Amino acid sequence: MVYLGVYGPLRPEEPAGFRRRDIDVDGLKIKVRIAEPERTNGRRAPGETESEAGTRTVHLPEFLRPELSLHTELYAGNGPDSLVFLGEKDAAFRRSAFGR
Numbered sequence: 452m453v454y455l456g457v458y459g460p461l462r463p464e465e466p467a468g469f470r471r472r473d474i475d476v477d478g479l480k481i482k483v484r485i486a487e488p489e490r491t492n493g494r495r496a497p498g499e500t501e502s503e504a505g506t507r508t509v510h511l512p513e514f515l516r517p518e519l520s521l522h523t524e525l526y527a528g529n530g531p532d533s534l535v536f537l538g539e540k541d542a543a544f545r546r547s548a549f550g551r
Contacts, residue, residue: 458512480508
């Protein structure tokens with residue numbers, strides 16, 4: 452998630468909403484369609500990106516291929532609509548996980 456934020460570049464709430472179908476490991480592309488900011492009560496608020504320009508395809512550098520491939524293989528959910536970044540107990544990722 453950090454690599455994608457740095458080399459994407461992506462807003463923090465965008466990777467939280469990535470589904471497997473949004474990630475093209477072979478083509479090193481990510482389709483940003485939605486953002487899932489976390490509200491103060493801890494719940495996610497999925498919705499469209501901040502602006503029309505926020506819906507885009509992000510191209511990643513070649514050196515991220517092994518990291519992206521390994522992450523999707525080992526840590527992402529299984530189906531095409533499954534989250535790429537999971538939190539504790541395979542639930543949606545929470546920003547408090549960075550603190551731990």
